[in-house]
Amino acid sequence: MDAISYERAADIAGAVRAAQQPGTMFIGGGTNLLDLMKGGVTRPVKLVDITRIQGLDTVSTLPDGGLRIGALVRNSDAANHALVRERYPLLSQALLAGASAQLRNMATVGGNLMQRTRCPYFYDTAFTACNKREPGSGCAAINGHNRMHAILGASAQCIAVNPSDMSVALAALDANVRVSGPQGERVIPFSEFHRLPGERPDVDTTLRPGELITAVDLPRSVFSEHAHYLKVRDRASYAFALVSVAAALQMDGNTVRSARIALGGVAHKPWRASAAEQMITGHPLSDATLRHAAAAAMSEARPQRDNAFKVRLAQNAIVRAVNQAAGRVGGFA
Structure with missing residues (x-):
């Protein structure tokens, strides 16, 4: 070293x-x-060790009824905080689905946002071709073993996926990331925080040089009663998602007044399924509506050789997660 x-x-x-x-x-x-x-x-x-900075390890309410979670709040503390569990159960579920209890006790909210892909070609320096690690060297995953890789938003430069469960829930909840840097403070909408790979897969986020994440702000939520985080993985503990779905609904009887659906394990960043949200909003939930919405969410999927199964898996996961959020008995697409 x-x-x-x-x-x-x-x-x-x-x-x-x-x-x-x-x-x-x-x-x-x-x-x-x-x-x-x-x-x-x-x-x-x-x-630069930031662990002694006061005020970054607290959870506080915002004037609009939202919640501010400091960047140094441990994942386990955020997941089990009374206000998170009460107002944002989707986030609590996602945090508890990530890693092991030991890691959750150490990992911070800010660090979770910054964690890098678990693509084996990125992690193993014996593979010289990795544009995320060595820009311009190529992408070994494209012609290699790519079962875990992206089916949405990838590029010819990189097909890695973002590994964070927490970030999928934050994408669904329309969170904001607060940062402080040489030019002062600014707020980044969560949809703009992580990048798709494009020509620069080595750049994961839109943070500017020297900027520090200070907090995550959650807007006042109407999704506390109907939310579900579904993580599909090869084993039940300590595994990254093949596909995950964060589903949050505002219901009026069986009719969806508003919906938020985000996917993990399928793209270089948490993937908001806006087409699926639009298709179920304003309509009674039915198996047919959900199947059409799930298919729309995958309409732009471009799977690799080893991960075509993810398209159907994601559709099934969307149907099940939305049904679970609504309190219905879940079926499959």
Whole structure:
């Protein structure tokens, strides 16, 4: 491992100042970053420890009835916070579906947003072709084993998927990410926070150099009664999603007044299924409506050699998750 300088920040302004050197990274829980460093995938020249900054580890209510979750709130604490469980059960379910209890006790909300893909070609430096790790080197996954990879939003440069469960729920809940940087504070809509790969798969987010995530803001929710996070994976614990669905509904009897559906395990970023949302909004829920909505959500899917099964799997998962959120007995597409 290369030599690394280290600085502990006392406040947000100090952390931002300390991060102006190129190659600097912030560290909180470190559950993903340290793995990447040990494997030689990420080589920071400096680490800025933000764990002692006061105020980033709290959950507070907002004037509009929403909730602010500090960047240093542990995943386990966020999942089990009374207000999160009461007002945003979708987020609580998604957090509890991620990783193991031990990792959730260390991982932070801000770090969860920044975790990188688990594509094996990205993690294993023996594979020289990885545009996400070494821009311009190629993508070994395209002609390699790509069962876990993207079916939506990929490019010729990268077909990796975002691994975060929490982020799928935040995408469905229309969250905002608060950041502080050299140019001051700004708010990034969650839909704009993560990037699709395009020509620059090495750039995961729209953060600017030196910017620090300080909090996630959740708007006042009307989805506390009808929400479900479904994670389909190869084994029941400690596995990343083949496909996941965050479904949140506002119901009037059997009619959907509004809907939010986001998918994980299918794209380089959490994927909002807007077409499916529109097709069920304003209509009574029925098996036929859900099947058509699920098919619409997959209309732009472009599977790889080993993951064509994900198209049908995602359709079935959407049907089941929406049915579960609505309190109906779930069927399949």
